Amino acid sequence: MANTLQSKKRARQTERRTDVNKARRSRIRTFLRKVEEAIASGNADAARDALKAAQPELMRGVTKGIVHKNTASRKVSRLAARVKTMTAL
Template sequence: MANTPQAKKRIRRNDRRAAINHSRVSRIRSFIKAVESALDAGKKDEAAKALREAQPEMARGVARGVLHKNTASRKFSRLAKRVAALG
């Protein structure tokens, strides 16, 4: 248990940041799932549109520190490859 005021404040801050980061990661996952559902349905135009919307969200996650740069790059690359393969 935290004893110093600084440690107590750090616990409060960490809880706030964890909630914010959780919502950011969840939002990114939702965008990725939109691309994957369009891919599963075989709708190339819809998948390409969803991919264009997902890419800036993933980049924003990298900028905010909730995703590693290489992870976002890998996910985007794999999704783009799957969208291109639909055609």
């Protein structure tokens, strides 16, 4: 347990940041799930729109330090490729 005033304050700050980061991570996952569901349903227009909404959300997670830059880029790239194959058919 924290003993000094500073360590107690840092513990409080960590709790607050953890809650904020959890909410952000959950929000990102929700956007990604919407893209996945649109792809699964076979609706190319909905998938394209969902991807356009999810991409900035993922990149915002990068700037906030929740997701690594390469991870976000990889996810966007793979989703975009899957959406692109839907529209090619």
